[in-house]
Amino acid sequence: MKLAASPRDFWFWTTLCIAALFIVFLVYPLFSLFASSFVDAESGAFTWSHYAAFFRKKYYYRALLNSMSVTACVTVLAVLIGAPIAYLTSAFHIRGKKLLDTLIIISMLSPPFIGAYSWILLAGRSGLITTFFAEQLGIRTPTIYGFSGILLVLTLKLYPFVYLYVSGALKSIDISLSEAAESLGCDPLRKVFTIILPLITPTVLAGALLVFMNALADFGTPMLIGEGFVVMPVLIYSEFVSEMGGQANFAAALAAIMVVITCLIFLGQKYVVNKKSFTMSALRPMKPSQLPAVQNTLAHVFIYGLVFLSIVPQITVVYTSFMKTRGSMFVPGFSLESYATIFDKLGAAITNTYVFGLVAILIIIVLGMFIAYLSTRRRNLITSIIDTFTMFPYIIPGSVLGITLLLAFNKPPMVLSGTAAIIVLAFVVRRLPYTLRSSAAILYQISPSIEEASISLGCPPMRTFFKVTAVMMLPGVMAGAILSWITVINELSASVILYTGSTRTMSVSIYTEVIRASYGTAAALSSILTLTTVISLMIFFKLTGSKELSL
Amino acid sequence: MSVSIHVQNVVKKYGQVTIIPDLSLDIENGEFFTLLGPSGCGKTTLLRMIAGFNSIEAGLIKFDEEVINAIPAHKRNIGMVFQNYAVFPHLTVRRNVEYGLQFRDVANSEAAARVDAMLKTVRIEDYADRLPERLSGGQQQRVALARAIVVHPNVLLMDEPLSNLDAKLRVEMRAAIRDIQKTVGITTVYVTHDQEEALCISDRIAVMREGVIQQIDAPQVIYSRPVNTFVASFIGHSNLFATSLSGQQLRFSPDYAVDLRGLVRSDAPSGKTVTGVRPEEFALSSAGLGLAARVVKSTFLGRYVNYELAFGDASLLPDQAAIEFSQDIGTAKMIYQPGDVIHLEVNPEKINVFTEAGESLMSGVRP
Numbered sequence: 009m010k011l012a013a014s015p016r017d018f019w020f021w022t023t024l025c026i027a028a029l030f031i032v033f034l035v036y037p038l039f040s041l042f043a044s045s046f047v048d049a050e051s052g053a054f055t056w057s058h059y060a061a062f063f064r065k066k067y068y069y070r071a072l073l074n075s076m077s078v079t080a081c082v083t084v085l086a087v088l089i090g091a092p093i094a095y096l097t098s099a100f101h102i103r104g105k106k107l108l109d110t111l112i113i114i115s116m117l118s119p120p121f122i123g124a125y126s127w128i129l130l131a132g133r134s135g136l137i138t139t140f141f142a143e144q145l146g147i148r149t150p151t152i153y154g155f156s157g158i159l160l161v162l163t164l165k166l167y168p169f170v171y172l173y174v175s176g177a178l179k180s181i182d183i184s185l186s187e188a189a190e191s192l193g194c195d196p197l198r199k200v201f202t203i204i205l206p207l208i209t210p211t212v213l214a215g216a217l218l219v220f221m222n223a224l225a226d227f228g229t230p231m232l233i234g235e236g237f238v239v240m241p242v243l244i245y246s247e248f249v250s251e252m253g254g255q256a257n258f259a260a261a262l263a264a265i266m267v268v269i270t271c272l273i274f275l276g277q278k279y280v281v282n283k284k285s286f287t288m289s290a291l292r293p294m295k296p297s298q299l300p301a302v303q304n305t306l307a308h309v310f311i312y313g314l315v316f317l318s319i320v321p322q323i324t325v326v327y328t329s330f331m332k333t334r335g336s337m338f339v340p341g342f343s344l345e346s347y348a349t350i351f352d353k354l355g356a357a358i359t360n361t362y363v364f365g366l367v368a369i370l371i372i373i374v375l376g377m378f379i380a381y382l383s384t385r386r387r388n389l390i391t392s393i394i395d396t397f398t399m400f401p402y403i404i405p406g407s408v409l410g411i412t413l414l415l416a417f418n419k420p421p422m423v424l425s426g427t428a429a430i431i432v433l434a435f436v437v438r439r440l441p442y443t444l445r446s447s448a449a450i451l452y453q454i455s456p457s458i459e460e461a462s463i464s465l466g467c468p469p470m471r472t473f474f475k476v477t478a479v480m481m482l483p484g485v486m487a488g489a490i491l492s493w494i495t496v497i498n499e500l501s502a503s504v505i506l507y508t509g510s511t512r513t514m515s516v517s518i519y520t521e522v523i524r525a526s527y528g529t530a531a532a533l534s535s536i537l538t539l540t541t542v543i544s545l546m547i548f549f550k551l552t553g554s555k556e557l558s559l
Numbered sequence: 560m561s562v563s564i565h566v567q568n569v570v571k572k573y574g575q576v577t578i579i580p581d582l583s584l585d586i587e588n589g590e591f592f593t594l595l596g597p598s599g600c601g602k603t604t605l606l607r608m609i610a611g612f613n614s615i616e617a618g619l620i621k622f623d624e625e626v627i628n629a630i631p632a633h634k635r636n637i638g639m640v641f642q643n644y645a646v647f648p649h650l651t652v653r654r655n656v657e658y659g660l661q662f663r664d665v666a667n668s669e670a671a672a673r674v675d676a677m678l679k680t681v682r683i684e685d686y687a688d689r690l691p692e693r694l695s696g697g698q699q700q701r702v703a704l705a706r707a708i709v710v711h712p713n714v715l716l717m718d719e720p721l722s723n724l725d726a727k728l729r730v731e732m733r734a735a736i737r738d739i740q741k742t743v744g745i746t747t748v749y750v751t752h753d754q755e756e757a758l759c760i761s762d763r764i765a766v767m768r769e770g771v772i773q774q775i776d777a778p779q780v781i782y783s784r785p786v787n788t789f790v791a792s793f794i795g796h797s798n799l800f801a802t803s804l805s806g807q808q809l810r811f812s813p814d815y816a817v818d819l820r821g822l823v824r825s826d827a828p829s830g831k832t833v834t835g836v837r838p839e840e841f842a843l844s845s846a847g848l849g850l851a852a853r854v855v856k857s858t859f860l861g862r863y864v865n866y867e868l869a870f871g872d873a874s875l876l877p878d879q880a881a882i883e884f885s886q887d888i889g890t891a892k893m894i895y896q897p898g899d900v901i902h903l904e905v906n907p908e909k910i911n912v913f914t915e916a917g918e919s920l921m922s923g924v925r926p
Contacts, residue, residue, distance in 0.1 A: 182643060182645065184641040184642075184643055184645035185645050185647060185648075187610075187612055187632070187639070187641070187645070188639065188641060188645040188647070188703075188706075189633075189647075189658070190611075190612075190631075190632040190633040191610060191611075191632055191633070191635075191637050191638065191639035191707070191716075192633075192638075192658055192659030192662065192706065192707075192710060193633050193634070193636065193659055193662035193663060193710065194633055194658075194659075194662055195633050195662075196633075198662075202658075203647060206649045206650075207647075207648070207649055209649075284649075288648055291643055
């Protein structure tokens with residue numbers, strides 16, 4: 009090993025500390041998850057029975073099939089929506105592109121289950137649209153519950169990933185490639201299929217993977233709108249929560265199955281993308297041109313229609329938060345009583361969200377900077393392994409992570425269950441990658457010779473890191489930290505498993521309020537969360553000086 | 560089929576900014592024609608107008624007798640080589656070269672034969688199945704060239720194709736381009752800011768400045784008889800002296816004048832002039848005749864020694880403190896040191912006389 013030969017300097021100890029943290033808080037919990045899935049709850053003996061039960065009973069394996077079918081459909085639809093919008097807005101003049109971008113990003117980053125809950129308010133059994141069609145026109149609208157509802161909500165929520173990825177890729181295509189095709193006699197339409205599409209295929213696949221993973225892992229949406237259509241995260245949650253104790257091992261087995269499946273999909277995608285990828289950099293990126301009148305109108309209708317649909321939940325939430333309520337019903341007239349109620353009863357959830365979130369972000373920033381530095385500048389076996397482990401949050405669904413942490417830390421020597429620490433831990437593990445990635449990205453742009461200059465002038469490595477490297481990394485780190493922050497405060501699927509009465513956060517409270525059909529307070533909480541998200545985004549754009557988001 | 564190109568009074572504007580005010584030129588069938596000028600002179604803009612990637616605000620561009628203004632780029636049957644090569648990164652070398660043929664009526668067997676032949680011509684047949692990522696800059700350049708020529712275009716358009724290559728490869732590639740162009744016999748418009756490249760590769764050169772053509776001529780004419788001081792200084796180096804002309808007599812200083820014996824136009828007005836002399840076209844006078852100059856600096860370059868020379872009379876050089884003089888080592892008797900005083904004579908055949916405004920007064924030079 010290279011490390012053993014190197015002097016035991018500051019970085020040696022940092023590597024050791026981080027490796028220890030990973031072993032305790034990620035490797036060990038995952039290990040206990042897999043271990044407990046093979047344990048019989050009564051006797052404590054080794055058993056295959058949990059896995060056998062899963063594949064024998066239709067009720068159980070049905071959930072996996074449901075998950076796969078709805079996730080596959082969401083992925084295909086998200087690509088079919090996201091990629092064309094990205095191409096249209098990059099290749100042609102679309103009015104209000106900046107506004108569209110901002111709306112798309114907001115709809116993507118707002119809490120995941122707001123979509124489900126708003127669509128229930130609009131098109132559910134007693135929803136606005138449903139009642140309107142039934143009472144005024146006598147038409148029964150198709151049901152929003154089940155497969156189609158999940159498909160609608162998740163597609164509208166996740167196509168922005170594809171949109172942002174593909175927009176980025178299109179920016180890296182030099183216009184001379186497109187001109188070269190034209191100069192060789194290729195007409196504009198065939199150019200899209202012979203040049204542009206093959207060039208962005210790896211990116212489309214990467215975006216599709218992100219959509220797939222998110223859709224597969226999403227817990228809030230199918231829980232609220234899925235009803236009889238049970239998917240894996242919902243099954244895991246209900247098995248784990250309903251009969252705590254006896255079923256924990258079965259839930260662990262379900263979680264382990266999920267991890268194995270997501271790992272396989274992740275590796276498969278990596279393999280395909282690596283085979284197909286090539287590096288591109290654009291000296292002159294594509295410039296938008298003007299579409300002929302008819303196509304121009306169609307493009308605008310298509311884009312604005314979709315963006316409107318995806319921002320509808322936010323509008324609904326903010327609007328209903330100001331409505332008068334009686335019990336779970338909205339009644340005509342406006343008031344601030346929903347806000348009064350939440351500050352009165354759920355004030356702790358709001359402070360919890362900010363306090364836990366800030367603590368998690370501080371840890372994320374420190375870890376993100378160190379790990380990024382180690383994996384780009386001090387590459388060796390251990391730092392490579394650490395780097396690989398930081399990919400795990402992409403693979404492990406939130407609810408699985410929640411169960412994993414709970415199983416590992418609900419018994420001595422480390423009892424964390426029920427504390428704020430375990431929620432912060434879940435936040436850090438799940439949302440570290442954003443900060444890590446942007447820190448690594450900016451490190452690649454900083455020449456190592458700058459550090460060497462500082463060391464050559466007599467500044468020891470540790471002080472050099474804090475005085476020179478860290479300062480130069482800061483813009484990239486902060487940009488990533490804000491994304492981490494936004495996703496931390498909106499986190500639901502792990503915290504819903506880990507929370508107790510005193511550690512509930514806003515997203516957990518919104519979820520429980522919706523379950524209790526207390527829509528007014530849920531809307532008010534969601535509005536506060538959305539407002540925080542929007543303000544954080546504005547700071548992000550101000551800080552990075554661009555309207556672009558890299559995930 | 561190769562064509563001639565006629566550019567008639569074209570205008571290019573970006574918003575309020577006029578890049579090309581009014582430009583006309585004719586390029587003959589099969590000619591290697593170069594647009595040369597400093598960056599921002601509009602040469603690439605003009606090339607892209609011929610290609611169809613830039614709109615034409617006014618005027619006509621014709622291929623033979625056909626006006627092409629309204630024909631989109633993909634129907635003009637051009638071959639274009641880009642500065643960054645623009646080789647498709649997702650296609651192998653062979654698929655890159657094949658690419659344009661699928662849009663033309665070429666039978667598969669013939670297409671394959673043409674691609675093979677072309678790969679051989681540009682000497683990249685060994686890399687046919689590689690992806691461009693694994694090729695050097697020079698090899699990518701050859702792919703780009705092959706891809707442009709294999710479709711038998713009307714014209715070949717090249718936009719600074721060699722500027723991303725290192726010096727040695729650049730010299731090698733320009734010879735290759737020249738050879739291939741002559742073998743295929745295709746009308747070629749070539750854009751560069753590198754004057755040496757332009758001189759060695761072109762049949763004719765158009766020197767451009769701020770969207771206006773200064774001179775269109777064969778390379779040796781451009782070099783020996785520039786139409787104005789801009790061309791004289793841009794192509795090679797010219798030392799510009801303040802001189803005065805009366806009849807055919809050109810006076811440098813009170814004690815040095817030369818007789819131009821009909822080299823200057825007979826209607827050239829007497830009075831103040833500017834005279835351009837190239838560094839290698841002075842003659843050292845052992846007899847102490849001509850202009851006395853003091854060596855400020857000498858730089859040994861192998862085949863040449865370059866001197867920086869200053870004159871006692873500052874009015875001789877209105878725009879510069881010193882002149883440049885290249886001494887050929889092959890004929891040099893001695894190398895001078897800073898502080899030495901030498902005497903220089905000029906060869907009337909080689910010098911160029913301009914008006915104070917910078918226009919050539921030499922006979923036979925068309926503006």
